[in-house]
Amino acid sequence: xxxxxxxxxxxxxxxxxxxxxxxxxxxxxxxxxxxxxxxxxxxxxxxxxxxxxxxxxxxxxxxxxxxxxxxxxxxxxxxxxxxxxxxxxxxxxxxxxxxxxxxxxxxxxxxxxxxxxxxxxxxxxxxxxxxxxxxxxxxxxxxxxxxxxxxxxxxxxxxxxxxxxxxxxxxxxxxxxxxxxxxxxxxxxxxxx
Amino acid sequence: xxxxxxxxxxxxxxxxxxxxxxxxxxxxxxxxxxxxxxxxxxxxxxxxxxxxxxxxxxxxxxxxxxxxxxxxxxxxxxxxxxxxxxxxxxxxxxxxxxxxxxxxxxxxxxxxxxxxxxxxxxxxxxxxxxxxxxxxxxxxxxxxxxxxxxxxxxxxxxxxxxxxxxxxxxxxxxxxxxxxxxxxxxxxxxxxx
DNA sequence: TGGTTTGAGTAGACCGGTCAGTCTAGTGGA
DNA sequence: TCCACTAGACTGACCGGTCTACTCAAACCA
Numbered sequence: 397x398x399x400x401x402x403x404x405x406x407x408x409x410x411x412x413x414x415x416x417x418x419x420x421x422x423x424x425x426x427x428x429x430x431x432x433x434x435x436x437x438x439x440x441x442x443x444x445x446x447x448x449x450x451x452x453x454x455x456x457x458x459x460x461x462x463x464x465x466x467x468x469x470x471x472x473x474x475x476x477x478x479x480x481x482x483x484x485x486x487x488x489x490x491x492x493x494x495x496x497x498x499x500x501x502x503x504x505x506x507x508x509x510x511x512x513x514x515x516x517x518x519x520x521x522x523x524x525x526x527x528x529x530x531x532x533x534x535x536x537x538x539x540x541x542x543x544x545x546x547x548x549x550x551x552x553x554x555x556x557x558x559x560x561x562x563x564x565x566x567x568x569x570x571x572x573x574x575x576x577x578x579x580x581x582x583x584x585x586x587x588x589x
Numbered sequence: 590x591x592x593x594x595x596x597x598x599x600x601x602x603x604x605x606x607x608x609x610x611x612x613x614x615x616x617x618x619x620x621x622x623x624x625x626x627x628x629x630x631x632x633x634x635x636x637x638x639x640x641x642x643x644x645x646x647x648x649x650x651x652x653x654x655x656x657x658x659x660x661x662x663x664x665x666x667x668x669x670x671x672x673x674x675x676x677x678x679x680x681x682x683x684x685x686x687x688x689x690x691x692x693x694x695x696x697x698x699x700x701x702x703x704x705x706x707x708x709x710x711x712x713x714x715x716x717x718x719x720x721x722x723x724x725x726x727x728x729x730x731x732x733x734x735x736x737x738x739x740x741x742x743x744x745x746x747x748x749x750x751x752x753x754x755x756x757x758x759x760x761x762x763x764x765x766x767x768x769x770x771x772x773x774x775x776x777x778x779x780x781x782x
Numbered sequence: 783t784g785g786t787t788t789g790a791g792t793a794g795a796c797c798g799g800t801c802a803g804t805c806t807a808g809t810g811g812a
Numbered sequence: 813t814c815c816a817c818t819a820g821a822c823t824g825a826c827c828g829g830t831c832t833a834c835t836c837a838a839a840c841c842a
Binding site for chain 2: 828
């Protein structure tokens with residue numbers, strides 16, 4: 397076994413939480429799928445909630461890698477870099493079978509019931525939006541988007557609409573809503589508001 | 590008691606499913622909150638899944654009432670009517686404490702796990718989108734939106750982005766994302782794509 | 783009209799199964 | 813020797829769902 401037990405559990409958690417959500421994922425099922433005894437699980441994680449939180453941390457590591465790759469691609473214009481991030485996310489969704497975004501899924505399921513998750517997930521969105529906003533700020537300076545546009549608002553708007561498209565894409569198991577959303581919002585963003 | 594037991598259960602189901610989602614809502618909790626014995630519940634509903642489906646039906650009745658009230662308001666332009674529907678929805682969300690949309694919540698939680706729910710909820714979205722599309726078609730004929738715009742695609746896009754804004758609004762318990770989304774998408778829709 | 787029947791609806795004890803989490807014993811490499 | 817880690821039996825609580833007993837008002841009929 398190349399990876400450690402902890403790694404194996406977190407890795408499986410990424411796909412199982414994406415598919416099943418939080419409440420429908422049983423610890424037993426996770427353990428069976430990864431051939432892990434219960435003792436190991438509770439050696440590394442203090443509770444199911446702690447586990448899910450660490451899975452979210454891991455998810456965010458991947459998200460930031462995607463942000464690094466896209467927003468740092470100087471071959472593209474700033475606005476193109478922002479769009480590239482969403483396109484990279486779409487490719488990730490494709491590899492997962494168009495199950496949408498884990499943050500959106502857990503956010504919907506848990507934000508009415510668990511304030512810890514709600515604020516953690518909102519913090520994730522805010523983090524992502526912040527990095528996109530910095531990129532859009534540069535796009536504004538370069539004249540790619542109107543001078544009166546607010547990069548932070550626009551970044552939040554793009555991210556929120558993206559999450560909605562991801563939900564519809566999850567329901568349909570189809571990427572079309574994602575592309576439609578990108579075409580519409582990015583072409584609108586270049587014009588005066 | 591003015592309403593019937595069945596009514597009372599469905600009514601409570603609307604708010605409890607919105608807040609807790611499906612898996613976190615126990616039958617026992619529902620019964621306790623409504624002072625209903627278990628026998629009555631299983632007299633009216635064959636299972637928890639059947640119950641949730643009927644709650645969705647009831648939710649859709651309210652949605653269609655909202656669509657009737659807004660899309661049928663001839664004092665507004667066709668595009669204004671479509672926007673009015675979302676504004677009415679926002680008022681409903683406010684009354685519920687900004688917990689977002691039940692379809693979005695259940696869709697995210699269950700579509701990875703239960704195909705029956707997934708297709709039912711997708712059908713709901715498709716229904717709503719269809720009615721908005723008819724309205725946008727008239728907006729197109731009246732020249733409110735560009736002639737080359739596709740009303741069905743635009744309606745789906747508005748609905749999807751709305752759902753994303755509703756998720757963010759749920760996380761923040763704040764209506765701002767909803768209004769931002771409406772301002773952006775409706776002003777963009779009036780310009781050529 | 784008055785007595786009987788019937789069944790929709792109420793009531794909650796109870797069922798097997800599964801849940802997250804605990805506990806003790808053992809293992810193997812440093 | 814020591815301790816991080818593996819291993820899984822076990823716990824009590826709770827899950828959705830079943831079952832039987834009961835209530836009571838409407839339907840029925842002499």
